Amino acid sequence: xxxxxxxxxFVPAHITGFFTIEDHYIDLKKGSLGAGFLINKGVKTTIEYxxxxxxxxxxxxxxxxxxxxxxxxxxxxxxxxxDIQLPIGAGFGTSAASALSLxxxxxxxxxxxxxxxTCGQIAHKVEISLGGGLGDVIAQTGKGLVxxxxxxxxxxxxxxxxxxxxxxxxxxFGDISTNNIITNPNYKKIISENGKDYVDLFRxxxxxxxxxxxxxxxSKKTNLITNEVKSTIDYIDSSCDxxxxxxxxxxxxxxxxxxxxxxxEKLKIDWxxxxxxxxxxxxxx
Numbered sequence: 001x002x003x004x005x006x007x008x009x010f011v012p013a014h015i016t017g018f019f020t021i022e023d024h025y026i027d028l029k030k031g032s033l034g035a036g037f038l039i040n041k042g043v044k045t046t047i048e049y050x051x052x053x054x055x056x057x058x059x060x061x062x063x064x065x066x067x068x069x070x071x072x073x074x075x076x077x078x079x080x081x082x083d084i085q086l087p088i089g090a091g092f093g094t095s096a097a098s099a100l101s102l103x104x105x106x107x108x109x110x111x112x113x114x115x116x117x118t119c120g121q122i123a124h125k126v127e128i129s130l131g132g133g134l135g136d137v138i139a140q141t142g143k144g145l146v147x148x149x150x151x152x153x154x155x156x157x158x159x160x161x162x163x164x165x166x167x168x169x170x171x172x173f174g175d176i177s178t179n180n181i182i183t184n185p186n187y188k189k190i191i192s193e194n195g196k197d198y199v200d201l202f203r204x205x206x207x208x209x210x211x212x213x214x215x216x217x218x219s220k221k222t223n224l225i226t227n228e229v230k231s232t233i234d235y236i237d238s239s240c241d242x243x244x245x246x247x248x249x250x251x252x253x254x255x256x257x258x259x260x261x262x263x264x265e266k267l268k269i270d271w272x273x274x275x276x277x278x279x280x281x282x283x284x285x
Contacts, residue, residue: 005049007109008285011101012042012278013086014093014139014146015170016249017215018202020195021188022151027128028121031151032135033199034249035211038144038278039168041085043097046285047109050079057082064095067126068102076110086273089175091251096136099123100282108284116141116282120154131179133250143281147199147206163279164208166243169264170273172253173228181224181250194221212244212257219247229254232269239267 019034055062056079065080080102086092103119106112124137138154139146142161150158181187198214216233219225229247232254236245240263245256253272258264264274 005109006046007048007105008044008046009101009105009108010042010044010283010285011097011104011140012038012040012281013097014038014136015091015253015255016133016135016139017211017246018195018198018218019135019148019249020192020199021134021182024151027125028153028156029151030128030134031124031138031148031153031157032195033148033151034135034195035145035147035199035202035214036135036139036249037146037168037211038140038142038281039170039273040275040278041273042092042140043085043094043101044083045098045101045105046081047105048079050077052077054079056080058084060084060088060094063130064098064126065102067130068099068106068122071122071126072103072106072110074106074110078109087172087175089177089251090172090272091176091248091253092170093133093136093140095130095132096123096127096140099126100137100140104282104284115155117155121156124153131183133178134182141282144277144279145206145208145211147202149203160206162206164277165279166208166277167258167261167264168255168273168275168277169258169269169271170248170253170255171232171269172251172272173226174252176250176252178250187222190222191224194218208243208257212246215246216244219249224249226252228252236267
């Protein structure tokens with residue numbers, strides 16, 4: 001390690017459309033089945049040498065960073081900078097992206113030689129321990145549209161990725177506590193029952209149209225859809241010909257898909273994100 005050395009890793013945000021809750025007494029096997037997608041904003045972590053430990057985060061607290069550093073047993077004085085490019089707690093999987101990008105960047109900077117699966121398992125354990133998302137970390141190792149076919153951390157769970165050349169727009173109306181919902185017995189039952197049905201259907205025909213249709217039906221059947229998201233979807237449906245819309249699971253955030261950017265811009269909505277679906281995945285600088 002030297003003064004000029006620097007490692008940067010970008011992990012894309014992941015938005016879930018429908019899911020199940022898969023409990024297990026072993027954290028690495030705990031997770032979810034479901035489907036979601038990646039976008040071109042997320043979390044970028046940069047690590048460089050410093051004469052003391054310095055943590056700079058664009059928003060939120062350093063709890064995830066400190067947990068990851070503890071597991072890696074980092075003794076070196078480092079400067080860790082995290083650019084969190086989307087709202088926290090709004091269904092973008094930012095906590096998972098934070099944990100995964102830091103794990104991967106530490107592995108690269110310190111030349112530890114861990115696999116992406118090992119780094120992913122560390123990130124997954126931290127996510128679970130802090131009450132974050134169940135399936136975001138493994139999904140963030142994929143590309144484009146991601147189906148989680150088996151629950152758990154990377155290397156244990158399984159995913160399938162599908163590239164789609166489409167535009168996505170997201171509008172966040174605020175946060176929702178993921179932990180409050182996934183630990184609520186009533187929600188757990190209704191989420192997993194409906195989620196399993198849609199996962200089974202999506203396995204048979206993993207089209208973008210089905211993803212959007214099943215996501216919206218899931219949001220209504222589980223009563224998770226918020227008034228802000230529902231009324232905005234109604235407005236979009238009455239205004240232009242888009243591919244489909246639903247709510248991010250779990251966040252008070254709307255997502256909508258379109259073949260072209262112009263239709264999304266015509267809606268005159270102050271979008272939190274507008275861009276292509278991310279078919280590249282994790283980026284190392």
